[in-house]
Amino acid sequence: MRLEARVLIIGGGPAGATAGRVLAASGVDTLILERDLAGAKPCGGGIPSGAFTELDLPQSIIRRKITRLRVFPPKSAPFQIDFPSGFIGIVDRKHFDAVLRDMARAEGAAVMQGQFSKFLHKDKGIMKVEALIGGQPAQVSAEYIIAADGVNSRVRAMLGLGRLAAVHTLGARVPVETDACEFHFGALARNGYGWVFPSAGKASVGLGGMDPASLKASLGRFFALRGLELPDSGVRGYRIPLWEPMPLASGKKVLFAGDSAGMVMPFTFEGIYYAMRSGALAAEALAEGRPALYGKLWKKRFHLRFLLMKTLWSAFMKDDAGTERLLGVFRDARIQQKGIRLWLDKSHARGSLSSFVSALRKYILF
Ligand SMILES: Cc1cc2nc3c(=O)[nH]c(=O)nc-3n(C[C@H](O)[C@H](O)[C@H](O)COP(=O)(O)OP(=O)(O)OC[C@H]3O[C@@H](n4cnc5c(N)ncnc54)[C@H](O)[C@@H]3O)c2cc1C
Known part of the structure; x- marks a missing residue:
């Protein structure tokens, strides 16, 4: 042919x-x-709300709209971020x-x-x-x-x-009752995070990190810590660049x-x-x-935008102390709102980016 x-x-x-x-x-x-x-x-299928308008995508493809994040730092207490507007649209x-x-x-x-x-x-x-x-x-x-x-x-x-250099992931789809996208940081997923992304039926649950061998051992512990049962089948690995x-x-x-x-x-x-x-x-x-x-x-x-996020990732995500320091900044409601705006609505990228960076400067010198 x-x-x-x-x-x-x-x-x-x-x-x-x-x-x-x-x-x-x-x-x-x-x-x-x-x-x-x-x-x-x-x-995980999570797409920020602004993308649907910017790329003219029908909202009918969204399986679930999430308006809340729950962040689990390595050691300190979890915290929640509610979106003042916009959402994460979860697609299949x-x-x-x-x-x-x-x-x-x-x-x-x-x-x-x-x-x-x-x-x-x-x-x-x-x-x-x-x-x-x-x-x-x-x-x-x-x-x-x-x-x-x-x-x-x-x-x-x-x-x-x-x-391409990549982060390794391992995860599965399981039934979970949660109203938020969850991000779990710490030793189980060094340089990455554990996630729970709820959808209409089952949620996507998994771990991302640099070492594929340790992920396998960590996945069972992550599921147990989250009160979930690791399924016997359907666990899939993939790489993220x-x-x-x-x-x-x-x-x-x-x-x-x-x-x-x-x-x-x-x-x-x-x-x-x-x-x-x-x-x-x-x-x-x-x-x-x-x-x-x-x-x-x-x-x-x-x-x-990529350079900024790469700098934050390299500087702070390599150990628990750095991760705690970076995530601690996001306990401030002002930073939360600027970060969420930058994530959900990328159409005003430059304005949102400079406003986010100047808010961060107060906490972090890099
Ligand atoms: C576990 C996990 C969770 C993630 N969660 C999220 C999330 O919640 N939100 C988010 O924004 N991103 C997420 N990502 C990242 C996201 O999945 C990717 O960035 C995105 O899919 C990239 O799209 P793409 O079209 O470049 O590549 P892909 O989606 O990988 O598409 C590539 C396509 O090329 C086809 N293909 C490959 N080789 C050939 C070939 N030789 N000939 C013909 N076709 C070929 C494949 O079949 C595939 O359909 C996640 C990634 C992983 C691994």
Whole structure:
């Protein structure tokens, strides 16, 4: 089988589906290749309310709206943060990703089940790749490629770009009665946290940290401490990229978006919004025929925010004392509200970011 498109998007998760939607809406001939159209990524599915407006997403895909966080520092007493406005919308990833791909289809993008396997060659500016479609090798030609194939990106591997640094997670979906998204910090999840993200039925419960071997031992203890039973089956592990500044393109033809570009916010490990936004920015750049514009747009919009959060994560999350110090700051209602605003409504990023940083300065010199 031979297929062609102006832009081939590899991966139909939040980054790829959004890129496809934006490209197709600009009249660009686009093909999204997704290896498993019925797949469900292990994910808490928490998306800030502002993203629904900013990215024009239907609120009907939200399974549960959460307006409260509960924070469990390593040693001191837990505290609660109530949102004055806005919410975290919890989505079911299987359903959510399918809706995003439907939105891309509605704009005219082609979506196919198929797995990118390798690059073949480049000829007169046209890239040729091999993909498995229906179990058979197929050849796909495209002028540009957006690699949106996640943290274990095969596109990166085939280009010899190396594996992304990542936090490891282990978790399961279990019934939990809670009205808040919970964040548990301390020795069980060093450099990461334990989470409970309630949904309409079962909650996503798990641990994230740097050492996969110790996570396995810690998960049972975390469930026991939270008063939950670790299920015998359904425990899934996955990696979350650790962001660091890196090129968002390989040459002028291949752009990386979402997890394949490491774009998960340090400290909070929020990735869905940034996957969608980076996919959209990559698409805008290609729709203008200016691939180099992508990195510039991203840097202008998000670089500072990522740098700040990476600094906080590296400086404070490595031991209990640092984690206590950083989380202690969030007991102040003023900091809470500025932090929540920055998280939930990213459309005023610069204003909210500088106001958050100046509030933090009072407590932390970095
Ligand atoms: C346990 C856990 C909990 C999380 N919770 C949250 C949360 O609550 N909120 C949040 O914002 N973020 C969360 N994240 C992060 C979030 O899941 C990711 O940042 C987000 O999914 C990135 O989107 P993406 O489209 O870049 O990549 P993915 O969602 O990983 O999508 C990549 C797609 O590419 C496809 N693919 C891979 N290889 C190929 C190939 N060779 N050919 C074709 N297709 C391919 C995959 O099947 C997949 O559909 C969590 C992550 C984990 C692991």
